[in-house]
Amino acid sequence: MLEVLTRPRGATGVGLRLCERRYLSLLFTRTTNRTTIKPSSIITKRTVKTPTIDWNPLTSSKTNLAAAQKQAESPILRKFFLGLMIAMPVISFFLGCWQVKRLKWKVALISKSENSLAQPPLEEIPPNLDPAIIDEFEYRRFKTKGHFDYSQEMFLGPRIKNGITGYLVVCPFVRSNGGAPILIERGWIHKDKVVPENRKGGYLSHLAYPQGEIEIEALFRVMPKKSNLQFDHDMGSRLFYVPDVEVMAEQSHSLPVYCQMIYSLKDNVEWRKAQEKETNTSSWKKWLGFSKKINEADDSDVLYISSKAGEDSTLEYQEFEFIDQGVPIAAYPKVKFSNNHMQYMVTWFSLSFVSAGLLIYNFVKKRKYSSAEKVIEAKRRDMKKKW
Secondary structure, three states: OHHHHHOOOOOOOHHHHHHHHHHHHHHHHHHHHOOOOOHHHHOOOOOOOOOOOOOOOOOOOOOOHHHHHHHHHOHHHHHHHHHHHHHHHHHHHHHHHHHHHHHHHHHHHHHHHHHHHHOOOEOOOOOOOOHHHHHHHOOOEEEEEEEEOHHHOEEEEEEEEOOEEEEEEEEEEEEOOOOOOEEEEEEEEEHHHOOHHHHOOOOOHHHHOOOOOEEEEEEEEOOOOOOOOOOOOOOOOOEEOOOOHHHHHHHHOOEEEEEEEEOOOEOOHHHHHHHHHHOOOOHHHHHHHHHHHHHHOOOOHHHHHHHHOOOOOOOEOOHHHHHHHOOOEOEOOOOOOOOOHHHHHHHHHHHHHHHHHHHHHHHHHHHHHHHHHHHHHHHHHHHHHHO
16 A cells, blocks of 8 residues: 555656655654654543354344245135135134033033922822823932833843942833833842842842832933944843833833832832732741741841831941842932033134134234235336346
8 A cells, every 4th residue: 555655657666665765754754743642541441341252143034935925826725724714713603602502401401300300209100101201201200019020121231330240120110000011220230140040039039039019219211312333232132232222112012211210228128028928928937937037147237127127217238238139229319411511612612712813813924924025026026127
């Protein structure tokens, strides 16, 4: 730079060096005549130390222009997904409204069933019982007299109870008032007590295998229909896998009316008397036989309950005794409707809300990238005009 400033035109060799010396001496004399200024008075002291390394480098923002351009090339697929995104919140919202109606219907049904269960039992049911109206009397308790038809006894299962395999006993009950037999689910028994002979001869045989005319208390039930995915029943077989009421009634020549006996561990004196009357046992043989059993098992609570059941109705047996003697353990009377419509309703409405939010976000995002595409397209047109 110095050479360019001091070199006169046409100067070469010795003349060039003389010019350089003259310029340097002139520059030196000018600087010495000036007042010197200390650098410390001009440059201020630094109070903050900044790092010399940039740990947060600048990065370009991530754009989706390539994806938007790719979607623009396939408008059919884009419209299809857009239609799904629009239909999802609408369909899920209507499904949520439908679950609201189902929830109201299920709550009313449970309330009606609990009200029917709380009412006192009907003293008798009419002989000409119409199976079509049983839906209105579900969980309604009733009493009726008659006897069991063990020749048409059926078994539903297998069913597990407390880790033990067994079956539900369903037996036609012939009513004394002349009506057609109805199906009575007596309860659960051990698999070894399925054969009727294994339920006879015990101290609870009057409960396990009642004979003669007796009075029972049960409640009406409406069982679900058999679906097409379940196995069809082999006509003539006593084993059923599902409670197919129509087939059960046809096989046992009964009305398609399904009833369940009520859970009870108490002794039934009337059933004992009916069984004794059925066997035509004289009074002195009964007394001798019964007193002999008491003398043989003085320490057993079983015979004590049997002898005192008529005096004290609070005495009860244990479930293991029923299982050992083959007495069916009936179902506990309670409403067994599942009500999950509240969860379904929340699920559908949540899905509708989330899908609607995603749809709005997609529209906003599309508008943003479409404006960027317009700017880029305008710049491209401007560049084409200039070049």
